[in-house]
Amino acid sequence: MTYQKTFKYSAVAVATSMMLVISGCDDSISKPGSDSYSAGDADFSKMVTVGDSLTAGYADSALYLNGQLASYPAILAGQINQVQPITFTQPLVNDNTGGLLANGTSLGLSNRLVLAADAEGTIGPAPIAGEPTTEIGIPAVGPFNNVGVPGAKSFHLVSTAYGDITGVAAGSANPYFVRFASAPTTSVLVDAASQVPSFFTLWIGNNDTLSYATGGGVGVDQTGNLDPTTYGASDITDPNVFASVYNSLVTTMTANGAKGVLINLPDVTSIPFFTTVPYNAIPLDAETAAGVNAGFASYNGGLLQAQAGALITEEEVAARTITFAAGNNAVLIEDEDLTDLSALSLPSYRQATAEDYILLTTSSALGTLADPNNPLSVVGVGFPLNDAQVLTASEVALTTDANEAYNATIAALAEASPNLALYDAAAAQSTLATEGIQYGTGGITATFARGGGFSLDGVHPTERGYAVIANDLIDVIQESFGATIPKVDPGSYRTVYTN
Amino acid sequence: MKRIVLLTVSCCAFGTAYSGGYRVAIQGQKAMGMGHTGVALGESAETVFFNPAGMAFLEDSASFTAGATLINSEIEYYSADTNTGATTDSPLGTPIGLYYSRKHSDQLSYGLGIYTPFGSTVEWPDDWAGSHLINNISLAAIFVQPTVAWQFNDRYSAGLGLVYASGGVEFDRNLNTSLTNENGDRSKVTLDATGVDDVGANLGFMAKVNDKVQIGVNYRTEMSLEAEGQSADFENIPASLSTLFTDTTFSADVPLPAELTLGLSYKYNDKTTVAVDLNFTEWSVYEELLVDFDNAVPDSVNARGYKDTTTFRIGVQHHHSDRWTVRGGFYFDQTPIVSGLYSPDSPRDDTSFLTVGATYNHSSRLAFDVSAFMGLSDEVTNSYDQYAESDGTLSPFGGTYLSSVNGIGFGVSYNY
Structure with missing residues (x-):
């Protein structure tokens, strides 16, 4: 093989590689191109x-x-x-x-x-x-x-x-x-x-x-x-x-x-x-819970009297009985779907359950005082959320x-x-x-x-x-x-x- | 020949060859023509980098070579899930290498190398789909290596270079996938570290087994760019968070992993030589990129989990005439990235590279080198699964990536 010839081969090899480099520049991920787009059977013109x-x-x-x-x-x-x-x-x-x-x-x-x-x-x-x-x-x-x-x-x-x-x-x-x-x-x-x-x-x-x-x-x-x-x-x-x-x-x-x-x-x-707002959004310590429970003792007792008078069922008594404990507590709500016991001076209160939804807009009211002069009027604890603040079950x-x-x-x-x-x-x-x-x-x-x-x-x-x-x-x-x-x-x- | 040179210049004025991770394996034009082999060659001053022991076997009493490469790289991203994509608009990479070697005596040689073995510049479009991982990164490091080599006898030599590395990195990304200020501008952070340095060593051993076969071993120690007290700027931060995201300083370490290379060269005849190298790179040191802000902003932990890699290289050179030497090579470069940690700052899969090169000997002293190369990447579909939203839920970012790299380099050598 002459030098001339070898050189030609080398030159061709170099040139070919360069061509590869050019083709490499055009590489692109295979994906559906605009030519594959179609309106199908639909006409989107209007x-x-x-x-x-x-x-x-x-x-x-x-x-x-x-x-x-x-x-x-x-x-x-x-x-x-x-x-x-x-x-x-x-x-x-x-x-x-x-x-x-x-x-x-x-x-x-x-x-x-x-x-x-x-x-x-x-x-x-x-x-x-x-x-x-x-x-x-x-x-x-x-x-x-x-x-x-x-x-x-x-x-x-x-x-x-x-x-x-x-x-x-x-x-x-x-x-x-x-x-x-x-x-x-x-x-x-x-x-x-x-x-x-x-x-x-x-x-x-x-x-x-x-x-x-x-x-x-x-x-x-x-x-x-x-x-x-x-x-x-x-x-x-x-x-x-x-x-x-x-x-x-x-x-x-x-x-x-x-x-x-x-x-x-x-x-x-x-x-x-x-x-967003959980039904049990009220954290209490044991001492506070006991104090709140004391406040609701007469309400809970009234419920039993109402049951004795056949005004409400045992289930309703259970649903309405209010108990707070140390930890997270269900909020107190007013529910107009409960049996009206206003004749016994009992309001329509109960604690929320997982089936009740507290509105996002209610979160700012929870924990505030309904009556600024009454420390027992904490909203959701001593004072109920009203009908507009909860979507009940x-x-x-x-x-x-x-x-x-x-x-x-x-x-x-x-x-x-x-x-x-x-x-x-x-x-x-x-x-x-x-x-x-x-x-x-x-x-x-x-x-x-x-x-x-x-x-x-x-x-x-x-x-x-x-x-x-x-x-x-x-x-x-x-x-x-x-x-x-x-x-x-x-x-x-x-x-x-x-x- | 004129035609070839013209063709070379016209088609490859842009081009790149990044190795795995952020290693840029282009430290010599002659070597690059041969698939970036050189641990068992010792034929030019480039051996200061590839194997300092080779300096002892250089024929001339003094050798100098200098070269620079233009690298064109592009990464295309495409998500089949959303049929959307993005393409990087990165500037040309320009790694350089300058080497000088001089014989002091029959036994002792000394020299100097200046080169840029690590670097990465990736620029994605602003606020692109992966902008919570990276928008832009520019990493560069320059190594300066004074070196000595000792020839024990006609057959064995050893070399030692002390390496001083100095580098910097600029990096910006959006703070997360969604935070904007009240005008809807994405909140972002820019980290800028400059003048970070470390020292290491480059050790080599070379042996002439017989007239035809030569072997070499080269080890480069791990170094680490440990940024401390460098600047972190936050932009488009909502007013309510501005007391937390104050402009501050940060610390972060970027490891430059150790590399062991075994080489063998075989002189087929007076004119033709084949060289084979095997590189082992200890990428597993790069477990994560941890950015520690010097204010109350939580650390940014970015899992990398790199694995060690092996690169196989083969090259051939042919002295066509007194004037011309031509070269060709191939190498297969393993990616250090593992599945599930494909971060868009360097999303490249295993890649094969083709390289070509030539030297024109203007005189017995002055020569000009050229090399060109291209990576043959397949597209890879993978994801980065370790990104956590602020509430701790992992939010994988995946898609198909296609990297293309090609480049051309020019060099000049002077021996006397």
């Missing part, structure tokens, strides 16, 4: 999302800009846009403060909550400082693809009074809808359907039990009352009213052949608003029954049409509450303030929680309509804000 605060992107007790930008409809639309270019508009508010103005006057809504230290240095949710700047008297001009209205119940969506500013004070209208309603006499459904959607999501009915539950069950279970115009704000909607309204919502939204996803309703007791049952009936309606309608899919948000939220949800780059739980899933109002998801919901919806759409849509990484969305 997507309309209908619902309440969850659809609006409400979080931290407020509707604010960042929350709206991370609403599940906005996230979903952003991902669908990679599959089929669409425009998706929302009635964005002005600021990240929250709250609304009506003709220059604040409606007194809460500013968004952030974690902040109080005077003692204890960190907890507190409204951020600032004045609202979003004016409902200045219409936001639509149409808007996202017609989520915070506070809306099922029957509100068909109400033609719901967008009339003159009804805000009386409660017949909703200030959020007033702001972006196309006319004072329109309804949410009309504004949604008039856009002739090709695809829609519907998530309504949460507030039909939630307002009752967050009010501690002070409202009325209206089951049997078919006239929603007679309902109070914190009442449970009759399941037949819900079914009738929901049916007309679906019929109207699908009138032009639209496909859509119906989203069912999580159990209210799976949210941290009800699960029997009240929970009312919400659960109604919710199950609503979900049966939703499931039946989804089942009845090949154009409709069901997202089981109730199951997803139950998973979140019991074991948390992992998404590959991290996870969220339902733990208040720290779990990452729920915002500081204890009811609404964080931006990260909404991202998980959006991914779930993508799963449902892919499965039901043969679409292929990229998901988002929930880990890149915010959770709670801290000041």
